[in-house]
Amino acid sequence: KPIFSVDIHPDGTKFATGGQGQDSGKVVIWNMSPVLQEDDEKDENIPKMLCQMDNHLACVNCVRWSNSGMYLASGGDDKLIMVWKRATYIGPSTVFGSSGKLANVEQWRCVSILRNHSGDVMDVAWSPHDAWLASCSVDNTVVIWNAVKFPEILATLRGHSGLVKGLTWDPVGKYIASQADDRSLKVWRTLDWQLETSITKPFDECGGTTHVLRLSWSPDGHYLVSAHAMNNSGPTAQIIEREGWKTNMDFVGHRKAVTVVKFNPKIFKKKQKNGSSTKPSCPYCCCAVGSKDRSLSVWLTCLKRPLVVIHELFDKSIMDISWTLNGLGILVCSMDGSVAFLDFSQDELGDPLSEEEKSRIHQSTYGKSLAIMTEAQLSTAVIENPEMLKYQRRQQQQQLDQKSASTRETGSATSVAGVVNGESLEDIRKNLLKKQVETRTADGRRRITPLCIAQLDTGDFSTAFFNSIPLSGSLAGTMLSSHSSPQLLPLDSSTPNSFGASKPCTEPVVAASARPAGDSVNKDSMNATSTPAALSPSVLTTPSKIEPMKAFDSRFTERSKATPGAPALTSVTPTAMERDVHRQVVVVKEESLHSILAGSDMTVSQILLTQHGIPVMNLSDGKAYCFNPSLSTWNLVSDKQDSLAQCADFRSSLPSQDAMLCSGPLAIIQGRTSNSGRQAARLFSVPHVVQQETTLAYLENQVAAALTLQSSHEYRHWLLLYARYLVNEGFEYRLREICKDLLGPVHYSTGSQWESTVVGLRKRELLKELLPVIGQNLRFQRLFTECQEQLDILRDK
Amino acid sequence: MAKVSVLNVAVLENPSPFHSPFRFEISFECSEALADDLEWKIIYVGSAESEEFDQILDSVLVGPVPAGRHMFVFQADAPNPSLIPETDAVGVTVVLITCTYHGQEFIRVGYYVNNEYLNPELRENPPMKPDFSQVGSLYLGGVQPCKLGVKVSS
Numbered sequence: 001k002p003i004f005s006v007d008i009h010p011d012g013t014k015f016a017t018g019g020q021g022q023d024s025g026k027v028v029i030w031n032m033s034p035v036l037q038e039d040d041e042k043d044e045n046i047p048k049m050l051c052q053m054d055n056h057l058a059c060v061n062c063v064r065w066s067n068s069g070m071y072l073a074s075g076g077d078d079k080l081i082m083v084w085k086r087a088t089y090i091g092p093s094t095v096f097g098s099s100g101k102l103a104n105v106e107q108w109r110c111v112s113i114l115r116n117h118s119g120d121v122m123d124v125a126w127s128p129h130d131a132w133l134a135s136c137s138v139d140n141t142v143v144i145w146n147a148v149k150f151p152e153i154l155a156t157l158r159g160h161s162g163l164v165k166g167l168t169w170d171p172v173g174k175y176i177a178s179q180a181d182d183r184s185l186k187v188w189r190t191l192d193w194q195l196e197t198s199i200t201k202p203f204d205e206c207g208g209t210t211h212v213l214r215l216s217w218s219p220d221g222h223y224l225v226s227a228h229a230m231n232n233s234g235p236t237a238q239i240i241e242r243e244g245w246k247t248n249m250d251f252v253g254h255r256k257a258v259t260v261v262k263f264n265p266k267i268f269k270k271k272q273k274n275g276s277s278t279k280p281s282c283p284y285c286c287c288a289v290g291s292k293d294r295s296l297s298v299w300l301t302c303l304k305r306p307l308v309v310i311h312e313l314f315d316k317s318i319m320d321i322s323w324t325l326n327g328l329g330i331l332v333c334s335m336d337g338s339v340a341f342l343d344f345s346q347d348e349l350g351d352p353l354s355e356e357e358k359s360r361i362h363q364s365t366y367g368k369s370l371a372i373m374t375e376a377q378l379s380t381a382v383i384e385n386p387e388m389l390k391y392q393r394r395q396q397q398q399q400l401d402q403k404s405a406s407t408r409e410t411g412s413a414t415s416v417a418g419v420v421n422g423e424s425l426e427d428i429r430k431n432l433l434k435k436q437v438e439t440r441t442a443d444g445r446r447r448i449t450p451l452c453i454a455q456l457d458t459g460d461f462s463t464a465f466f467n468s469i470p471l472s473g474s475l476a477g478t479m480l481s482s483h484s485s486p487q488l489l490p491l492d493s494s495t496p497n498s499f500g501a502s503k504p505c506t507e508p509v510v511a512a513s514a515r516p517a518g519d520s521v522n523k524d525s526m527n528a529t530s531t532p533a534a535l536s537p538s539v540l541t542t543p544s545k546i547e548p549m550k551a552f553d554s555r556f557t558e559r560s561k562a563t564p565g566a567p568a569l570t571s572v573t574p575t576a577m578e579r580d581v582h583r584q585v586v587v588v589k590e591e592s593l594h595s596i597l598a599g600s601d602m603t604v605s606q607i608l609l610t611q612h613g614i615p616v617m618n619l620s621d622g623k624a625y626c627f628n629p630s631l632s633t634w635n636l637v638s639d640k641q642d643s644l645a646q647c648a649d650f651r652s653s654l655p656s657q658d659a660m661l662c663s664g665p666l667a668i669i670q671g672r673t674s675n676s677g678r679q680a681a682r683l684f685s686v687p688h689v690v691q692q693e694t695t696l697a698y699l700e701n702q703v704a705a706a707l708t709l710q711s712s713h714e715y716r717h718w719l720l721l722y723a724r725y726l727v728n729e730g731f732e733y734r735l736r737e738i739c740k741d742l743l744g745p746v747h748y749s750t751g752s753q754w755e756s757t758v759v760g761l762r763k764r765e766l767l768k769e770l771l772p773v774i775g776q777n778l779r780f781q782r783l784f785t786e787c788q789e790q791l792d793i794l795r796d797k
Numbered sequence: 798m799a800k801v802s803v804l805n806v807a808v809l810e811n812p813s814p815f816h817s818p819f820r821f822e823i824s825f826e827c828s829e830a831l832a833d834d835l836e837w838k839i840i841y842v843g844s845a846e847s848e849e850f851d852q853i854l855d856s857v858l859v860g861p862v863p864a865g866r867h868m869f870v871f872q873a874d875a876p877n878p879s880l881i882p883e884t885d886a887v888g889v890t891v892v893l894i895t896c897t898y899h900g901q902e903f904i905r906v907g908y909y910v911n912n913e914y915l916n917p918e919l920r921e922n923p924p925m926k927p928d929f930s931q932v933g934s935l936y937l938g939g940v941q942p943c944k945l946g947v948k949v950s951s
Contacts, residue, residue: 055802109828176839447834447858448868 004212006333008032010069012324014050015331017339018060018074020768025076027063027084035341050106055082058120060321066133066147072108073133073444075121081114081135081148112150116143116638122212125167125176127190135175136164142178144193154522155193158469159186165213166226170364172221179215181208185226185238192510197245202238205230206257210292211335212319212535214260216376218285220267220361223301227289228257237261237289253306254314256293260320263287267358268300268350286349296332296342300349304557307348313340327352366403447758480730638732692729700726712759716766727777735780739787742767764791801827801835804866806894806906815912816875819854821894824868833899834860840893844885852876887912891948 003019010033018027028050034041041048058077065072072084087109119139126133126147133145140160146152162182170178175196179185187196206228213227222242229238229250234249237258251258264286284302294317297309309516316335323330327349333339346352353361468675699722706715719738728734742763744756756763767787774784802825809820819839837857843850855873871894878886894906 445856445858447860448869448871449826450862450869452863453866453868663864 001337002059002316002335003319003333003337003339004060004335005064006322006331006339007063007320008324008329008331009065010067010325015322016063016065016072017332018073018076019064019331019337020059021054025058025060025074027053027056027060027072027074027077029053029072029106030538031105035331043733047105051108053084053108054109055110058079058719061121062123063124065122067128067131071111071147073124073126073135075124075135076138079115079117079121079137080132081108081117081121081124081145083112083114083133084108085111110290114145114151116153116156117141119163119633122163122165123167123214125169126172127169127176128171132190134167134169136167136178136180136414140164140180142167142176142184142188144176146767157186157188157193157195159188159195160184163208163642164749165210168215168217168224170217170221170224171219172362174366177215177217179213179226179739181213185215185224185240187224199226199238199240199245199247202226202229202231202236202250203249205233210257210259210317213260213704214262214320216261216263217261217356218301219265219358220283220285220286221366223285225251225261225263227259227261251287251289251297251299251306252286253297254289254291254293254295254308256291258289258291261287261316262290262292262321262323262330263560264323264327264330265325266352266353267361268327270302270350283353284350286327288321288323288332290321290332292317294318294334296321298330298344305676310342310371314338375757393630406492439588440605556602571655696731696734707759709757712761715759716761719766720769720773723774727773727780730779732783734779735774737781739767739770739774739783743787764794767791801825801831801896801898803896803906804906806885806908808908809870815878819871819892820873822868822905823871823894825896826866827862827864827942829864831860831862831898833856835862837871838893838895838897839871839873840895842891842893843876844879846882846885850880850882850885851923852880874906879918887914912914 001020003017005018006015008015013032014029015032015035016027016029017469018025019025028049031046031048031050034046034048039045053074056074056078057080060074060076062075063072064074070085073081073085075081085108086109098175101575114133114135116136117137117139119137121135121137124133124135133147133149134142135145136142140158142160142164143153144155144157157176159184160180162180164178164180166179167176168178168442170190175187175189175192176190177185183206185199185203187199188194189196196475203226210228215224215226215759217224224240224242226238226240229236231238231250231252232251235254235257236252238247239249239251240247251261256613267285269283282302283586286301286302286307287301289297289299294314295309295311296305296318299306313332314334314336318332318334320333321330322332328344328346330342330344331339332342383543420437429452474634487614523529564627585661699718702718703715703722721736723738744763758766769788771784771791774780804824804826806824806843807822809822810817810912821839835858835861839854839856841852843852845862854876855871857871859867889909889911892908892910894908895902896904922951
């Protein structure tokens with residue numbers, strides 16, 4: 001079966017091939033080491049194939065790794081482009097339909113399907129800074145996708161009047177070039193996505209004889225080499241010079257049309273021989289040309305004749321070429337279904353220039369490379385503050401640690417095969433039929449609830465703890481039992497029907513003594529559950545009404561009036577009377593819950609008291625309210641069906657340690673089981689802007705909720721998480737607001753209402769903790785410097 | 798747009814007598830939580846000649862489906878022998894497992910089933926009318942899962 005495309009991963013450890021499968025397209029990821037070393041090839045323990053993906057509905061024409069290596073893009077005859085990302089090892093997986101023999105060593109998951117083209121996708125290419133993905137198709141268009149926010153389209157380049165069969169980016173990022181069957185090669189500007197020039201002369205005599213026309217731009221940006229061109233009725237590969245798009249030279253020699261041209265990613269200079277003059281030689285590039293005549297030629301731009309020509313390398317035409325990143329190896333694939341690897345030595349090619357030298361050449365020739373994208377600029381931005389430098393370095397170190405940790409993780413993860421939550425897969429299987437939950441639907445049909453055996457994970461490797469599977473029991477339950485100090489004291493919950501029962505609290509004293517002083521542990525939790533009701537809800541009809549207040553942001557609070565006069569659901573207006581047992585003060589007196597409960601079928605399911613004496617009320621519909629004594633209102637702190645919570649995605653702002661296991665009353669109320677549902681990859685189902693908004697709103701809610709519950713530990717946790725999210729997403733204004741609030745007035749001023757502490761934590765201490773987080777994003781270095789200077793002034797006072 | 802893919806279908810109790818219920822253990826993966834249930838059907842192909850001999854052994858709704866990998870056991874009764882044409886009763890036939898969402902079929906997995914007499918004598922001289930009490934079914938894998946173009950969309 002033909003293999004249409006091959007691409008080597010930037011780290012050199014694996015490569016991908018794309019081609020025709022059985023009734024579908026096939027993308028396979030292979031291990032590189034058996035190709036490079038014969039010992040590895042013979043070693044049976046080293047896998048050759050790492051992953052096979054049959055998701056494309058038709059032949060795959062192109063596979064390309066992103067420059068960072070995180071993503072793989074594949075485009076096929078099914079008009080789709082699929083973007084793949086590696087997933088952590090969740091459980092054993094086999095390629096279904098291959099009789100279970102082919103096990104996937106690595107797991108790659110499709111994170112995005114890009115639909116737009118109305119014809120076969122022939123080529124895809126990542127821009128040099130990975131912010132854009134370009135794809136070209138037989139529908140005569142080139143589409144530029146926003147690689148940061150799939151599936152957003154930035155531009156559609158229309159202009160070709162024939163099937164577009166090849167794409168290449170200018171290494172500096174200023175242009176993108178495409179070649180099509182309409183006998184033209186068009187160069188487009190990335191600044192405004194308009195046509196810069198269209199070159200037709202070399203292609204006059206061409207016909208659409210090739211499947212692909214893969215062209216290539218040299219790494220120094222000087223030359224663009226086309227695929228199939230004609231010169232005096234002989235097939236050539238035309239060399240186009242960047243200055244003026246001149247077409248004076250070409251590569252001659254192949255006997256049939258040139259299908260693919262690929263430049264070596266390295267720029268070379270002549271090898272320094274001992275004793276020769278020390279005159280620095282001009283740097284040159286290396287280019288490989290593959291053709292329909294089944295032969296391959298390799299050229300150096302400083303020589304007039306090819307370095308090497310290999311005839312009849314395959315049985316059918318060559319389809320794609322890929323160089324290793326170190327420039328010394330090359331993989332070539334062909335329509336005959338095979339792939340060849342060629343090895344070069346430095347003597348043959350020359351001394352490769354390092355990446356810095358290459359950037360220097362770019363800068364000297366073209367000015368700042370990729371001047372358009374600010375992100376790329378940041379990588380060369382001057383760090384003005386030595387503190388920032390320290391944090392940046394630390395972050396890099398952390399990333400390295402994470403990488404090494406993840407490689408260790410994957411090593412140990414493979415041995416976990418077949419074990420799910422302690423039970424082996426075999427046992428689960430045997431018991432499944434008994435355990436399986438089956439119900440009947442309204443029309444009498446059988447309905448089975450499937451058993452969840454693994455969570456999806458497309459997150460980074462370091463968050464491997466997501467693999468824990470909540471098969472049994474709720475985590476909230478396990479947390480309560482493992483905690484040393486019960487922070488919530490469940491008072492005897494009053495069932496909705498027994499509202500009339502009013503037991504006078506005869507034993508408040510007993511309950512008080514059972515309360516933990518801080519150390520005595522489980523005994524207390526057991527005692528607490530067995531103490532009789534210390535609260536007596538009494539049935540009273542009172543005129544006083546509460547307006548439920550939803551705190552969206554501690555700065556802006558909205559008062560939403562509940563509909564008064566809504567039909568009462570029960571004849572009894574339930575009220576609650578709670579006593580703070582510890583202080584023996586009646587906290588809530590005869591407040592009517594009417595407005596909260598009105599209009600829906602909710603009942604109070606549970607009433608709890610936090611360590612700080614804040615009453616929390618759980619309703620049967622999953623909402624939890626807590627009473628804010630200073631404002632005498634009930635605040636909503638948790639809603640199990642909160643769509644905000646489900647849409648929020650802030651995984652990227654979690655520190656690498658298990659920050660999710662933040663304990664405290666808020667966590668217990670909200671219940672950790674609901675969290676795992678959120679880990680699903682919702683990134684690409686919700687438009688990014690909406691996702692950002694919902695995540696922000698959710699995080700702000702959490703911070704406010706923690707504040708109302710007076711849980712300082714959680715307040716700190718959520719505030720840091722919120723700040724980290726802001727830093728990652730670049731919301732400078734809100735970040736500034738937080739810093740300003742935490743900093744307060746530096747110089748003494750009367751009339752300022754700033755309080756130096758919040759929930760028992762010193763605000764300026766919090767700010768100090770925030771600084772390293774801010775320091776990780778170079779964009780905020782001004783903010784960082786300002787805050788730091790202010791803190792220094794305060795400290796010196 | 799969610800993506801649902803079938804990871805594995807295991808046949809429990811293979812081989813088994815003809816009349817014993819079919820039991821498949823199906824594992825599948827879903828990239829997002831689905832709003833509705835998936836509908837799985839087991840179809841016994843009575844005869845390769847025409848579809849009128851297809852028997853839908855059972856159809857089951859599976860849900861609710863959160864994101865992640867899931868497993869369930871699909872049990873269905875054995876096919877009704879009277880509906881199977883005599884000539885095709887003993888021999889190799891096909892059992893199909895299909896899954897549909899919102900009425901659109903998006904995956905179909907097939908298994909070859911070999912029905913043959915357990916008693917070697919009967920194998921040599923098969924009676925005119927098939928005696929199903931003597932027949933055992935043996936499943937062979939081999940038919941590729943066929944993924945149809947419908948992606949599970951909300």
